[in-house]
Amino acid sequence: MKKSGLKLRILARAALIIWLPSAIAAGCGRPAAPVLPVPTGRNIVLITIDTLRAGHLSGYGYHRKTSPFLDSLAARGTLFSNASATSSWTPPSMASIFTGLYPRSHGVIYGQMDAARGKVMEQQMLVADFPVIAAHLAENGYSTYGISTNLHMTAANGFDRGFHRFADLGFSRAPAANKAFAEMLPEIRESRPYFLWIHYFDPHDPYYPCRPWINDYNPEKASYRRYSHKTMKKIRGMLDEIRADPAAPQILRDLYDSEINYTDDHIRELVESLPDLDNTLIIVTADHGEEFLERGELGHGSSLFQEQVRVPLIVAPPGEASAQVIEEAVSIVDIFPTICQAAGLPLPPGLPGRSLLDRAAGEQRAIFAELSRARTARQQESIRRGDWKFVQRGGRGERRALYDLAGDPVEKNNLIEKDSDRARSLESELERWLEAHPLFEAPPADEPLGEKEIKELRSLGYLN
Ligand SMILES: [Zn+2]
Numbered sequence: 001m002k003k004s005g006l007k008l009r010i011l012a013r014a015a016l017i018i019w020l021p022s023a024i025a026a027g028c029g030r031p032a033a034p035v036l037p038v039p040t041g042r043n044i045v046l047i048t049i050d051t052l053r054a055g056h057l058s059g060y061g062y063h064r065k066t067s068p069f070l071d072s073l074a075a076r077g078t079l080f081s082n083a084s085a086t087s088s089w090t091p092p093s094m095a096s097i098f099t100g101l102y103p104r105s106h107g108v109i110y111g112q113m114d115a116a117r118g119k120v121m122e123q124q125m126l127v128a129d130f131p132v133i134a135a136h137l138a139e140n141g142y143s144t145y146g147i148s149t150n151l152h153m154t155a156a157n158g159f160d161r162g163f164h165r166f167a168d169l170g171f172s173r174a175p176a177a178n179k180a181f182a183e184m185l186p187e188i189r190e191s192r193p194y195f196l197w198i199h200y201f202d203p204h205d206p207y208y209p210c211r212p213w214i215n216d217y218n219p220e221k222a223s224y225r226r227y228s229h230k231t232m233k234k235i236r237g238m239l240d241e242i243r244a245d246p247a248a249p250q251i252l253r254d255l256y257d258s259e260i261n262y263t264d265d266h267i268r269e270l271v272e273s274l275p276d277l278d279n280t281l282i283i284v285t286a287d288h289g290e291e292f293l294e295r296g297e298l299g300h301g302s303s304l305f306q307e308q309v310r311v312p313l314i315v316a317p318p319g320e321a322s323a324q325v326i327e328e329a330v331s332i333v334d335i336f337p338t339i340c341q342a343a344g345l346p347l348p349p350g351l352p353g354r355s356l357l358d359r360a361a362g363e364q365r366a367i368f369a370e371l372s373r374a375r376t377a378r379q380q381e382s383i384r385r386g387d388w389k390f391v392q393r394g395g396r397g398e399r400r401a402l403y404d405l406a407g408d409p410v411e412k413n414n415l416i417e418k419d420s421d422r423a424r425s426l427e428s429e430l431e432r433w434l435e436a437h438p439l440f441e442a443p444p445a446d447e448p449l450g451e452k453e454i455k456e457l458r459s460l461g462y463l464n
Contacts, residue, residue, distance in 0.1 A: 053289030077316030100336025107442030135162025
């Protein structure tokens with residue numbers, strides 16, 4: 001397990017690309033995979049966007065045209081209108097995408113930033129106990145490329161596993177991600193099949209006014225300047241002012257929406273540069289959503305309500321296909337099986353998900369989510385079956401809610417008393433699931449940070 005080098009990687013974040021065949025061989029106990037071109041198979045591109053709330057995409061019914069390019073992908077593919085993240089912040093959700101497991105099974109659950117001790121506390125390692133999608137593909141002839149723009153997904157945290165090349169960009173915006181891709185491009189052109197994972201960070205705070213879109217969404221510079229360029233910690237510090245100003249939540253949304261357009265534009269640039277596009281499956285999703293005072297909170301990682309866990313999920317196969325919208329509740333744990341099916345690879349045993357390309361079943365599966373930022377924090381868990389969602393916070397029976405998402409998509413009406421039989425049934429199913437899936441204790445990747453890294457984390461609101 002690599003324990004050193006985080007500082008170096010953060011400092012060299014501009015466009016550091018790490019050559020990692022030895023990481024696959026030594027770090028994971030797996031044989032090094034060939035980087036040679038393989039004549040058969042399908043290229044796979046997985047695009048993840050940080051903090052992208054499904055309801056703010058035009059393709060998901062939003063009133064603003066925030067995502068014209070992603071809409072065009074959906075127009076030749078499948079849009080899943082009820083996709084859920086497995087948690088509401090980055091490490092557990094992204095580890096679910098990589099492993100196909102729920103957080104309690106892969107063990108990347110906790111995470112605290114402690115400025116006083118100068119450490120990223122308790123973010124657990126994505127350990128080699130479980131297959132990750134990049135390694136699974138690499139072992140089966142794929143050349144694998146990863147681009148991370150979030151400090152929670154570094155080589156030091158284990159998120160580089162299985163990637164032949166991995167760009168560890170710290171917290172970076174879309175141009176840096178596309179630049180890293182451009183630097184990998186000559187090699188990707190020579191690789192068949194290839195797997196590319198690229199993460200875009202921009203919709204995450206601080207919210208920047210992205211032009212030209214912000215000019216349409218909010219031409220009043222004076223109004224958005226109060227909130228732009230500010231970390232969530234600073235914005236939360238203005239909560240009294242925001243609550244007293246009825247225009248404030250909308251201004252935050254204006255900034256956020258302009259960042260979605262900005263990201264969409266950079267994804268267009270990426271996809272237009274992809275080699276062998278006619279033989280490439282593209283999957284787009286997010287790690288979690290964002291709240292704009294629906295529950296009196298701002299940001300994410302505080303609840304399992306829909307605004308924080310409902311994510312976009314678009315699967316665009318190679319070539320032209322007719323657009324489909326699938327309303328069945330699905331989860332980001334389904335991405336691993338989807339990629340396996342597209343690549344023609346066997347599925348590792350024990351995964352809870354199901355391929356999104358295989359929709360014959362049509363039954364209402366149970367979808368789970370969970371949230372805990374520390375061992376001492378109150379746990380939150382949810383189960384969704386069809387349109388019904390049961391949420392508990394602080395352990396069994398402490399705070400429970402039942403929502404009918406079909407009639408109440410914004411979860412305002414708690415039906416726990418009205419429909420107590422259904423609530424009890426879902427609660428029992430959730431308890432059985434929790435008992436059947438004991439918490440896996442992945443080791444923390446506690447890594448002392450230097451002053452510069454602490455300053456960077458603080459500026460982004462990650463340090464208290
Ligand atoms: Zn995130």
